[in-house]
Amino acid sequence: MMNAAPLPRTTDPDSFRALCEALEQAESSDQLERAEVLRAMVDAAAFCQCPECDDKPDRRAECATCNGDGFVPESD
Numbered sequence: 001m002m003n004a005a006p007l008p009r010t011t012d013p014d015s016f017r018a019l020c021e022a023l024e025q026a027e028s029s030d031q032l033e034r035a036e037v038l039r040a041m042v043d044a045a046a047f048c049q050c051p052e053c054d055d056k057p058d059r060r061a062e063c064a065t066c067n068g069d070g071f072v073p074e075s076d
């Protein structure tokens with residue numbers, strides 16, 4: 001159940017990375033409601049997937065655009 005409060009906008013890269021890991025874990029363990037909430041938080045965060053490596057594990061490691069993070073600060 002989602003409440004109507006606005007989601008916090010994650011602006012800290014470490015927090016965002018933790019959020020992504022939690023989402024991945026929730027999805028891989030079939031915690032669908034938890035994954036849905038986490039996905040909404042990832043979407044609301046001030047970061048987006050790296051356009052250079054698409055967060056692909058094999059390309060991410062050597063990516064200079066995101067420095068191996070797989071995500072970049074969202075530009076507006």
Ligand SMILES: [Zn+2]
Nearest residue numbers: 050053063066
């Ligand atoms: Zn990248």
